[in-house]
Amino acid sequence: MNSALGIVIGLVVLSCIFWILGAGVCRLMGRKEGPGFLWLFGMALFLGIFSVVDIFTEAGGAAFHVLFYTALAVLVIAVALGVVYLVRAGRKEGGSWMRYPARDVWLLLFLVLLVVQIWYGMGNQLYVSRYDTSYYNGNAINALYTDTMYQYDAYTGVYVGKAVAWHDSYSMLIAFLAKLFFMHPLVVVNRIMGVIEIVAANLAVYEIALRLSKGNHAVAVWTAIIRALISVLCWNLGEVPGYYLWTRMAESKSMLANVYLPLALLAIVLAAEETEKKQCWIMLGVFAFAGATMSMSGVFMIPMLLGVGLLPVLLRRKKLKYWGYAVLSVLPCLAAGVLSFL
Amino acid sequence: MAEIDFFYQNFWKYWNGALYLVPYLGCLVYLVYKKDKKLMELFVWPFLILLATVYNPFLMRPIIEKMGWEDRYMRFYWLLPAEFLCAYLLARLVNRKAKREVQFAVGVVVLGIVFLCGSSLVKYIPDDNVYKIDSWVLETSELIAEASKKENPVILVDQEMYSSIRQYDPTVIEAVNNTEMARYMFTDTEELPVDGQYDDHSTAVSLFVKGVEVDASIMNEIFAERQVDFFVRNTRYYSAEYLQQLDLTYVGAVEGYEVYRCAKE
Numbered sequence: 001m002n003s004a005l006g007i008v009i010g011l012v013v014l015s016c017i018f019w020i021l022g023a024g025v026c027r028l029m030g031r032k033e034g035p036g037f038l039w040l041f042g043m044a045l046f047l048g049i050f051s052v053v054d055i056f057t058e059a060g061g062a063a064f065h066v067l068f069y070t071a072l073a074v075l076v077i078a079v080a081l082g083v084v085y086l087v088r089a090g091r092k093e094g095g096s097w098m099r100y101p102a103r104d105v106w107l108l109l110f111l112v113l114l115v116v117q118i119w120y121g122m123g124n125q126l127y128v129s130r131y132d133t134s135y136y137n138g139n140a141i142n143a144l145y146t147d148t149m150y151q152y153d154a155y156t157g158v159y160v161g162k163a164v165a166w167h168d169s170y171s172m173l174i175a176f177l178a179k180l181f182f183m184h185p186l187v188v189v190n191r192i193m194g195v196i197e198i199v200a201a202n203l204a205v206y207e208i209a210l211r212l213s214k215g216n217h218a219v220a221v222w223t224a225i226i227r228a229l230i231s232v233l234c235w236n237l238g239e240v241p242g243y244y245l246w247t248r249m250a251e252s253k254s255m256l257a258n259v260y261l262p263l264a265l266l267a268i269v270l271a272a273e274e275t276e277k278k279q280c281w282i283m284l285g286v287f288a289f290a291g292a293t294m295s296m297s298g299v300f301m302i303p304m305l306l307g308v309g310l311l312p313v314l315l316r317r318k319k320l321k322y323w324g325y326a327v328l329s330v331l332p333c334l335a336a337g338v339l340s341f342l
Numbered sequence: 343m344a345e346i347d348f349f350y351q352n353f354w355k356y357w358n359g360a361l362y363l364v365p366y367l368g369c370l371v372y373l374v375y376k377k378d379k380k381l382m383e384l385f386v387w388p389f390l391i392l393l394a395t396v397y398n399p400f401l402m403r404p405i406i407e408k409m410g411w412e413d414r415y416m417r418f419y420w421l422l423p424a425e426f427l428c429a430y431l432l433a434r435l436v437n438r439k440a441k442r443e444v445q446f447a448v449g450v451v452v453l454g455i456v457f458l459c460g461s462s463l464v465k466y467i468p469d470d471n472v473y474k475i476d477s478w479v480l481e482t483s484e485l486i487a488e489a490s491k492k493e494n495p496v497i498l499v500d501q502e503m504y505s506s507i508r509q510y511d512p513t514v515i516e517a518v519n520n521t522e523m524a525r526y527m528f529t530d531t532e533e534l535p536v537d538g539q540y541d542d543h544s545t546a547v548s549l550f551v552k553g554v555e556v557d558a559s560i561m562n563e564i565f566a567e568r569q570v571d572f573f574v575r576n577t578r579y580y581s582a583e584y585l586q587q588l589d590l591t592y593v594g595a596v597e598g599y600e601v602y603r604c605a606k607e
Contacts, residue, residue, distance in 0.1 A: 125469035145512035190474035222433035
């Protein structure tokens with residue numbers, strides 16, 4: 001499966017899983033969203049579900065295959081439930097529960113924008129920190145080769161018992177996907193996760209702009225185009241998110257800067273616009289949890305962003321119950337952070 | 343003043359060139375000027391809160407020291423959606439209710455400015471393989487696998503190979519640990535304390551992986567002591583005369599590297 005066809009199959013399968021999970025949960029909450037948002041929300045759900053299984057399996061000191069089969073079983077059940085639920089909903093409502101994108105020139109432009117960035121990112125081998133990736137990818141490949149988790153030194157391959165004090169779930173996610181798709185972990189990281197990062201980063205920008213501009217597709221697509229141009233053309237002008245996207249693609253900190261933090265911002269925008277709806281706070285909780293468990297820096301950065309982003313929103317609404325919603329939605333993310341350090 | 347200096351250094355390292363910072367601050371001022379309540383709530387107030395907390399040197403310095411975040415502090419600037427806000431307000435400018443020609447002209451000017459500011463595309467290295475890793479890593483791994491009689495051969499490599507080969511090949515075991523490899527990682531070759539090779543084997547191996555021609559008898563002892571099966575030589579390092587003094591047998595070569603078995607035949 002270490003081929004272009006294998007990568008396409010992997011991306012299609014993952015996109016279907018993301019979409020089914022996102023669509024299923026949004027439908028369950030009675031929320032009508034577009035396919036882009038469903039994909040993003042489904043990705044966060046996927047990462048969140050995997051992280052929960054990973055945290056408990058690692059706490060039990062189990063072998064890697066236990067994590068693999070448990071996560072696989074949980075995800076298969078979740079996706080199967082989603083399919084059954086969506087088919088039933090489709091029969092009843094004829095698919096009217098989803099917001100379909102307008103098939104216009106803006107959609108075409110957005111798709112072209114994605115293709116150009118994927119082509120640039122996939123064709124460029126520029127990488128500035130092999131030393132860091134040898135740690136992340138070393139842990140993933142050790143898990144596959146030795147059927148253990150974090151017991152062998154990522155750099156040397158020597159057995160050390162407990163190789164790291166603190167870590168996120170990202171390395172084990174790479175190992176999980178590599179085993180699932182019969183791929184080398186480097187192909188999973190540099191191709192599958194690379195494409196997912198590019199698509200998610202652009203979709204997040206598009207979705208935030210769409211909401212701020214009250215559904216104006218032209219503004220949303222222009223925002224995505226200008227942001228992408230700044231990102232591709234000017235990433236070397238500082239240690240900005242674009243720098244991490246194009247020179248350290250699909251590292252967990254690159255995902256944090258380009259995907260998880262923008263998703264947290266999207267959740268803040270949702271909470272600001274629909275503060276009274278509980279579903280917005282649930283989605284905020286899902287985005288925050290996924291980001292915090294998939295990146296060690298996310299454990300601090302995401303609650304911090306949510307804190308400073310939500311404070312003005314909560315102060316303006318002046319209702320105690322919103323403070324309760326905010327605390328409850330950030331709680332899983334904080335709990336995951338505490339568990340990571342135990 | 344040490345506090346200010348740390349934050350000053352981080353600030354300029356992150357906002358290098360200020361391409362993002364100046365337009366970003368301009369966008370924030372524009373939102374205040376326009377009294378756009380919604381966007382002020384989402385972008386201006388969080389910026390001010392961050393300014394008073396996370397970007398406040400006097401408040402953050404003790405926290406950073408306590409948490410050991412010195413090398414990670416710059417990441418707190420990711421909390422500012424600078425790229426997004428600039429792009430969004432420019433997109434609104436392009437899409438404002440004006441004649442199509444005006445919209446087009448504004449669009450061209452905006453894209454032109456971004457294009458002229460950028461030079462990242464110059465840094466483009468076409469990839470060689472599906473793994474997105476240098477081909478010499480794959481070829482070295484194959485050479486070792488073909489020549490090895492053990493399932494997990496122990497190898498001794500330089501820093502560049504050290505950071506790459508185990509990402510691709512989990513069967514190899516590195517003879518040098520991470521502390522030894524990182525000891526002189528950021529030290530210039532001219533400034534390496536070469537006499538340290540006589541202190542202990544750990545220091546000697548740290549110098550050797552940086553290309554220092556450590557006393558051959560010491561290196562032969564290290565090869566035997568650490569049961570090194572293969573030595574992967576970066577061809578920029580070590581003279582032919584020096585290599586002849588080591589207990590090595592040539593196996594093969596790839597671009598930039600030569601593989602030796604650690605035993606004289």
